[in-house]
Amino acid sequence: MWFTERQTTSLGLSLKVRETLYRARSEYQEIAVLDTEQYGRMLVLDGMVQTTVSDEFVYHEMISHVPMRTHPHAQDILVIGGGDGGVVRELCRYPNVTSVTLVEIDGDVVEAARRFLPEISLALDDPRVEVRITDGIKFASSVEDSYDIIIIDSTEPMGPAEGLFNEGFYRDIFNALKTDGLVVAQTESPFVNASLINRVFRFINSIFPVCHLYLAPIPTYPSGLWSFTMGSKHYSPLSPAKNFLPKGIKYYTPDVHFSSFSLPVFVQELLSHASENTEGED
């Protein structure tokens, strides 16, 4: 049996499935956990691959360690989305982190991850972690001056995650951060979602004094190349604090940190003007 994600209207990724471990409809979306031959166990939401046990380390490390090593003394972290627990796991590698709040809209995702993806979700039981099953957009608008780092680990910009790509949400995020806080969001593929990246970069850049895009390869995401956008009130990721580097890391290095901000010409260009390369875009 094969699972195929239609990554765009004209692009598909297919994975041979050993076994369907879980499939259910939650209040928000269709949730599936499949065991694939190529990448092992895989979480799928509304037909879109979220993470696999073989390649998840790239995404989870790059969305976590780049901000964690940019901020010199991050203690209080908010994660919006990320119900699989992969970001929380990376954050919990830092002994100086005192609180991690995970705000996930769909409790069934957290339960599926606890049950079928223990190597990703294991840190959800860390005593510093609070899991709140609620709407991240509402939550962000209800807090002020509270977090050193906020990580937006959303699904694709449709369905429950649509509001996580809007300017108003980032104004709330700005207010939810402490005076030297910073945010990182996953912002899709430069090959497939050029105009979305351009739009999100422009408004994060208009809200935060420091704004940078960085890249990492994710085999199971459309085109395999993924972008992350950082908005920061004070610290620059290009002169990171030389702080603690956790053990057990498989992708991130201090060199990789800098390299991920080296943007190819076509990515520099898509940031600087509204891109015309929207063919086949979601």
Added chain:
Amino acid sequence: MWFTERQTTSLGLSLKVRETLYRARSEYQEIAVLDTEQYGRMLVLDGMVQTTVSDEFVYHEMISHVPMRTHPHAQDILVIGGGDGGVVRELCRYPNVTSVTLVEIDGDVVEAARRFLPEISLALDDPRVEVRITDGIKFASSVEDSYDIIIIDSTEPMGPAEGLFNEGFYRDIFNALKTDGLVVAQTESPFVNASLINRVFRFINSIFPVCHLYLAPIPTYPSGLWSFTMGSKHYSPLSPAKNFLPKGIKYYTPDVHFSSFSLPVFVQELLSHASENTEGED
């Protein structure tokens, strides 16, 4: 209509096809040119995507400009494989290059590229270029002390390209290079072909005094992350000559040059010992 490449026994990439422009069986392989919705016109050999007009710039620039900007005065270049002409196009951007010899085993690939991929093949008519339709392995063993740079732009390590991943071939390449020459080869995906990369890196490293691996994202290749291995008699790509940077480049920058050598932890590890991660490998 959809085209699907079985990239491994358990991984597939599917592209919606507007039109089949060409399909024929040459002496060596099945050749097809398809017009896809996502990435435009695409060259397929034996069912494997070689290049598309939308993403070819990454591969062709990274396999060409990294060596061209490592060697301070490259004049005579040999390309083995690469019948589509994309590497030749990038080399011809350098005014100081005096000769480019393209050795392609399959003349029908060159003809298909001339006819259907003119934006890739256009420099094949440059007066500095000589196209030789012959076996690259035999050709390499017949020349000595002749080239500043050799680029191995092969298909995957099966069928006609199998011998291009062998140690004996690289000994001939070493002899075909001038005393300060260097070679770059495409060496597949760290996510999918770990043991092949490990094997090729080991023998290039044993033959050449300088050996480095670098990475670039290629959306239409398995896993989307691709490796290139450089063997050099003298010059290091980590201290490149600050020479001419051609116009018209869409991926490569001097920063990207350095960044491509920043290897993630798992890639460093797969170079340093025989990898056990061979599941699903071709």
